Structure formats: C-alpha cells, structure tokens
Amino acid sequence: MPADLAVLGLGHLGLPLAQAATAAGIATVGYDPDPHTVAELRAGRLPTEGADGSLTAAGVRRMLSAGFRATTEDTELGRVRTAVICAPTRLGEDRALDLGAIGDAARALAARLRPHTTVLLESTAYPGTTEDYLRPLLESGSGLRAGRDFHLAYSPSRFDPGNRRHGYTNTPKVIGGLTPACTEAAAAFYGRICEKVVRARGPREAEAVxxxxxxxxxxxxxxxxxxxxxxxxxxxxxxxxxxxxxxxxxxxxxxxxxPGVGGHxxxxxxxxxxxxxxxxxxxLRMVELAQEVNGRMPRYVIQRCATLLNEHGKSARGARVLLLGVGYKADTGDQEGSPAREIASRLMELGAQISYHDPYVQQWRVLGRPVPRADCLYEAAAIADLTVLLQPHRTYDLQGLAVKAQLLLDTRGASPAGAAHRL
Structure with a gap:
C-alpha cells in the first residue's frame, strides 16, 4: 500500500517522527541509505544502542505491525504526499555544520518528486539553508518549482530523548514555509501529529529558532x-x-x-x-566562548578526580575508577558527543584502570579498546578507588551508591547533600 509520509533519515530525528506519525494512523515509509539501519528496523530492533524509553525495540515492532516500512529504495519516495528530511548534520573540523547528508537526501527525493508534494526539513541547519541550499537541489533534480509546484517548509526538531513529560506530540511544532500556502500545507501535516502548531514568518525565522x-x-x-x-x-x-x-x-x-556537553x-x-x-x-562570540568553556569541563573533571585520589592517599596511576553513565544525558545510552569518552581516555592515559556501568550501554570502547562493564553496580563501587557519576539514570539508587562507594564524585549534583563530593 502506498505510504502517505516518507521520512528521510532514520536516526535520532527521523525515528521519533516516524513513530509519532505511525501512532497517529499515517501510513509511513522510512528511507535511509544505510542497509544496516534498515535491516535492524525490519527485524524489529533499534539500529543503534541506547533506548531512552521513548523508542524501544518493542516500540519498533509496534510500528511495523501498524504498517511502518523501512527501505533503502528511493522509488518509494515518489508515492507520498509529504516528505520530511531528517538527515543528520554534525560539526566538521572547522566547527561548521556538515550539510552533506541533507544534500544526499534532497537529491534522492528530487529524482522522485511529484507535483503537490509537501517537502519539510527538520535537520539542524543555518538560517537560509532551506531556501538557498535545499530548494535549488530539489528544483534542479525534479524540474519543479518550490512554492508553485510543490510546498517547501522548515520545522526545527524539538525532540528531547528521555523526556517523559514532553514528547513529539505535546511539544509545540514551529513551522515556516516558503510561501503562505507552504506554511499552511506544513501546518496541515503537523496538525495531524502535534497538539499545537506555531507559524513562523518564513523558513529563515524557523531555522533561526x-x-x-x-x-x-x-x-x-x-x-x-x-x-x-x-x-x-x-x-x-x-x-x-x-x-x-x-x-x-x-x-x-x-x-x-x-562533566561536559554532548548530544545532537x-x-x-x-x-x-x-x-x-x-x-x-x-x-556569535558568546557561542564560541560557551563552546570553549564547556569543552574544558572533561579536563576539569579529571583534575578533580586526581585531587580526590591524592587527598585519600592514592595516585591516579593504578587507581581503579568506575564511571557511571556513559551516554550524553540521563536515561539514554546515546553516546553522541558524550564527555564520558574523553574523561575515560584521559584517565587511561594517566594510568588508571577504568570500568563502567550503564544500564543502556552493553558494550563500550575507548581508545580502540573495550572497557570492562561492571555487572553488579554496588560491588563494583565498593571495589573501586573512585566512582564518578556522569549521568544520574533513574535506575540508580544514589543514596545506596554513596554508602557503598569508597569515594564518589558526583558531576551532576544528583546525590543527597553531603553523600558525595560534588562538581
């Protein structure tokens, strides 16, 4: 059966949208050029480790039973009324966003684009990307004109992994279309999924949001x-x-x-x-300075670790250090930009013996080597010379942990007052 919606990019942006759309009864197909991602989803598994509660393997299986399909075939893109590009954008070495994945998705879509389709971009992008980068790719590849032959709009993703209060449907959706008709077409689509739609003046304003x-x-x-x-x-x-x-x-x-800022x-x-x-x-000078300040925090954590060990008559070299929570935020195993990797690597360079515990991450590698995973949290904390809480997962009993640990550094201020050394 032809799908009503195509989601291009089945990562941290695309999957929550596909899940919300499928739950709303919208026939949805997910397109991703990565065969591994598609194969995992078809098998009812998450393509990446680290479920956050909002999307699990069971949730994927419910999507499949409701009609969701994942594919690497761009032929599917020519049969939908709405296409949403959720391609990943990451910072390159020059600190600029890499829009390459958006370009790849746009070219795949343009070859199949039909008149009257609504095309939406949710990927993180600079103001002007929709009009100056995406639009020419779609128009040149399809022979159609945005705003006349098809609708084009931008909507910033606001999905917050692990947030149990605000999900995709109850978070207001900002949209900005190339023309008023484009904005209304986008509003009509998102209105089927989200409780509230907020109209921006145009795509540049929505991107600036x-x-x-x-x-x-x-x-x-x-x-x-x-x-x-x-x-x-x-x-x-x-x-x-x-x-x-x-x-x-x-x-x-x-x-x-x-301990640092990570995430998408x-x-x-x-x-x-x-x-x-x-x-x-x-x-934006404040943004540059903020990045510099936040980028220093893993080194500051290492400094505090070394100081605490010294104050208790121990050296970092040979010390047994247990890291708790290696994802970029609590209640998710997503490791995108997580400061845990830099903290672990610096401790290893100092000669410390590293182990970790995370209910969402079954395997973890640092500096190309596997890091031992603690099976029993409290036994591991009792043995470790220093336990460092990086992410306060809800499953952690921090009061009990503070009692068991020889030495506990809480980088999140989540433990009871006086129970641990805080950042």
Missing amino acids: KVLETNYRHVNIALANEMAVFCHDIGVDLWDVVRCAETKPFGFQAFRPG GVPIDPNYLSYKGRSLGHP
Whole structure:
C-alpha cells in the first residue's frame, strides 16, 4: 500500500517522527541509505544502542505491525504526499555544520518528486539553508518549482530523548514555509501529529529558532560550569546556590553544571555558512566562548578526580575508577558527543584502570579498546578507588551508591547533600 509520509533519515530525528506519525494512523515509509539501519528496523530492533524509553525495540515492532516500512529504495519516495528530511548534520573540523547528508537526501527525493508534494526539513541547519541550499537541489533534480509546484517548509526538531513529560506530540511544532500556502500545507501535516502548531514568518525565522534554542542551552550551561569551578575554588556550595536562586519567580531559569556537553544539539554559529563557502564576518562570540568553556569541563573533571585520589592517599596511576553513565544525558545510552569518552581516555592515559556501568550501554570502547562493564553496580563501587557519576539514570539508587562507594564524585549534583563530593 502506498505510504502517505516518507521520512528521510532514520536516526535520532527521523525515528521519533516516524513513530509519532505511525501512532497517529499515517501510513509511513522510512528511507535511509544505510542497509544496516534498515535491516535492524525490519527485524524489529533499534539500529543503534541506547533506548531512552521513548523508542524501544518493542516500540519498533509496534510500528511495523501498524504498517511502518523501512527501505533503502528511493522509488518509494515518489508515492507520498509529504516528505520530511531528517538527515543528520554534525560539526566538521572547522566547527561548521556538515550539510552533506541533507544534500544526499534532497537529491534522492528530487529524482522522485511529484507535483503537490509537501517537502519539510527538520535537520539542524543555518538560517537560509532551506531556501538557498535545499530548494535549488530539489528544483534542479525534479524540474519543479518550490512554492508553485510543490510546498517547501522548515520545522526545527524539538525532540528531547528521555523526556517523559514532553514528547513529539505535546511539544509545540514551529513551522515556516516558503510561501503562505507552504506554511499552511506544513501546518496541515503537523496538525495531524502535534497538539499545537506555531507559524513562523518564513523558513529563515524557523531555522533561526533552532539556532536560538540550541545556543541558549549551551550558553547557560557554560555559565553554570564556570560558576561550578568558581564556587569550588572559594569553598561555596554551588548546588545550594542554584537551589536558592531557582526560587526567584522571574528573570531566572536554573541550569546546572556537568562533566561536559554532548548530544545532537550542537552549538550553532551561523557565521560559518559552509554551504556558501563564506563567512558573514560577525560570529556569535558568546557561542564560541560557551563552546570553549564547556569543552574544558572533561579536563576539569579529571583534575578533580586526581585531587580526590591524592587527598585519600592514592595516585591516579593504578587507581581503579568506575564511571557511571556513559551516554550524553540521563536515561539514554546515546553516546553522541558524550564527555564520558574523553574523561575515560584521559584517565587511561594517566594510568588508571577504568570500568563502567550503564544500564543502556552493553558494550563500550575507548581508545580502540573495550572497557570492562561492571555487572553488579554496588560491588563494583565498593571495589573501586573512585566512582564518578556522569549521568544520574533513574535506575540508580544514589543514596545506596554513596554508602557503598569508597569515594564518589558526583558531576551532576544528583546525590543527597553531603553523600558525595560534588562538581
């Protein structure tokens, strides 16, 4: 049976959309050029390790039973009314977004694009990407004109893995179309899935929403990280400071420090318009500084580890260190940009013996070598010279862990007050 929706890219953006659309009764086909990804989904398995509760292997099987199909064949793309590009974009070595996967998806779609199709982009992108990068690829490959022959719009992804309160359907969906008709076509589609649709003036405004939301998070986390270092140096309990500050009913939102910032929401500096090969000449300086501050946090964690070991008469060399939670956030095993890898590698370079525990990650490699996984958390913590909490998964009993561990460094401030050394 022909699908109503095609989702291009079955990763961290595409799968939640496909799941929400399938649950809403929309006939959905998922396109991905990676045969492994498609094979895993067809077998009812997640293509990557680390279920976060919002999408599990059981959830994939429910999608399949409801009619969802995954394919590597672009012929499927010519039979749908709506196509959403959810291709991954990551930072390259020059700190610019790599739009190559968007381009590949656009070319695959353009070859099959039919009149009256609604094409949407959800991938993280710079303001102007939809109009200046995606549109020409679709038009040249299809012979159709955006805004006249087919609808084109941008909608920033707001999916938050592991968030049990806000999912795909109850998070307001921002959309910005090339024309008013494009915006309304996008609203009609997302209105079938989401409870609320918010119309932006155009695609550039919608793209800038993603820039603002992502950078807001990074800048404020950087401030919290700087405060953590400052307060530790002067002997102030930062976590008590945050607890008190967040009682202010206006002008303040609480952000908390951590061992580093990871995930798919990379800090975006739209000064680097890689698809145009030029610079605007006015970078977002606060974003650059936030990236620098957050990038220093894994090294600061190592410094705190070494200091704690020394204070207890031990050296980092030969010390048994247990890392808890190696994903980029709590309650997910997604390791994209996780600071755990840098922390582990630096500890290994110091001569420490590393092991880890994570209920969402069954195997973990650092510096090309497998890291031993602790089967029994509390026994491992009792044996380890130092236990470092990187992600406070809900399954962790932090009070019990603090009792069992010889020495516990809590980088998230999640343990009871006085139960552990905090960042």
